[in-house]
Amino acid sequence: MKVGILFSGGKDSVYATYLAKKDHDVSCLITLNPSRQDSYMFHFPNLRWTSLQAGTMHMPQIMVPTAGEKEVELQDLSKALRMAKDEYSMEGVFTGALASVYQKSRVERVCAELGLQSFSPLWQIDPRVHLLNIINDGFEAIITGVAALGLDEDWLGRRLDAAMVEELVELQSKYGMHAALEGGEGETFVLDCPIFEERIEIASSRKHWDRMSGYLEILEAGLVPKRD
Secondary structure, three states: OEEEEEOOOOHHHHHHHHHHHHHOEEEEEEEEEEOOOOOOOOOOOOHHHHHHHHHHHOOOEEEEEEOOOOOOHHHHHHHHHHHHHHHHOOOEEEOOOOOOHHHHHHHHHHHHHOOOEEEOOOOOOOHHHHHHHHHHOOOEEEEEEEOOOOOOHHHOOOEOOHHHHHHHHHHHHHHOOOOOOHHHOEEEEEEEOOOOOOEEEEEEEEEEEEOOEEEEEEEEEEEEOOOO
């Protein structure tokens, strides 16, 4: 089946791409670019750098701007999926949804309206298992946004590793947050993985912090050969 990926450049959407490529023809990446940080549906930090990820995977990318307004942004999602369906003969859409019923149900509704199948291969997976799968499958990802108790400015820019997974599981137990950072508690960006031909190297970045939340803005980045 020809499928597209609802793509943010974070660990979940890139991992969904990795899984989709095992059984399907991934025809394009579909990225919604909100103009506000508090979109209910879409990832915010560093979306412009997803072009590097698309480039190293040799995949076309459709990027559609959205104001990020609740419910209204679904019209922009519909527009983007229709473009992918018309241009790339897309028959289905993969998402990296883990636990957000709000997001998953709305993607499924828009897909149904357009005659597309919706796939969420990570749905309801145990957060610890999911994070360890990502690490064990050779993904390199960093934290680019945090907005939850227990996550402070020092988390921005940290690389996902086994020690971090145990910290996140402990924070889930203590505060009730989702250990895999579903629902806006945190955002990530993938620098390398098995489906990238090159890795992404960040040359400069800046942290933005506002009392209880913040994000890492990537200022300069490029593709470099993979490490041995």
